[in-house]
Amino acid sequence: xxxxxxxxxxxxxxxxxxxxxxxxxxxxxxxxxxxxxxxxxxxxxxxxxxxxxxxxxxxxxxxxxxxxxxxxxxxxxxxxxxxxxxxxxxxxxxxxxxxxxxxxxxxxxxxxxxxxxxxxxxxxxxxxxxxxxxxxxxxxxxxxxxxxxxxxxxxxxxxx
Numbered sequence: 001x002x003x004x005x006x007x008x009x010x011x012x013x014x015x016x017x018x019x020x021x022x023x024x025x026x027x028x029x030x031x032x033x034x035x036x037x038x039x040x041x042x043x044x045x046x047x048x049x050x051x052x053x054x055x056x057x058x059x060x061x062x063x064x065x066x067x068x069x070x071x072x073x074x075x076x077x078x079x080x081x082x083x084x085x086x087x088x089x090x091x092x093x094x095x096x097x098x099x100x101x102x103x104x105x106x107x108x109x110x111x112x113x114x115x116x117x118x119x120x121x122x123x124x125x126x127x128x129x130x131x132x133x134x135x136x137x138x139x140x141x142x143x144x145x146x147x148x149x150x151x152x153x154x155x156x157x158x159x160x
Contacts, residue, residue, distance in 0.1 A: 016143070016145070018142055018146070019143050022142060025074050026071045027075060029071025029074065030068055032064075042060070045057055045059075051098060053097070076147050078147040088130075088135070091130045092127070094127055102123040103123040104123045105122075106122045107122070108122065
């Protein structure tokens with residue numbers, strides 16, 4: 001395996017890029033969705049009501065499911081071009097309803113104590129990073145190490 005990795009041509013390295021994007025982005029969305037579901041949607045519903053999201057009760061269930069299963073699909077490379085669209089939507093809504101007022105930086109240090117820094121609410125930097133990675137996956141596809149590639153290969157064999 002290692003010999004295979006180190007003997008690849010420059011062109012072959014490009015095949016790995018979508019995999020690393022998918023692993024990071026997929027895990028991130030899954031983690032955020034799981035936290036919202038595991039703590040119970042009631043707390044998330046309060047936040048949604050506070051920022052004026054319509055249908056906050058149903059949205060508090062739908063959004064974490066989109067994040068959890070959308071993240072899993074991205075992680076596995078399954079229907080990436082389709083699944084990325086609602087995930088981009090969640091990032092845009094979060095960015096414009098919550099993070100935009102805290103500025104760009106995702107790490108806002110607001111103080112320093114003997115125990116370490118105190119952080120304020122995150123800005124919209126992380127939203128833009130997620131969106132950029134999802135757009136890159138839409139453009140490039142899920143890559144050769146994905147279920148999308150496996151399905152495409154399977155379909156080529158069936159259609160021959």
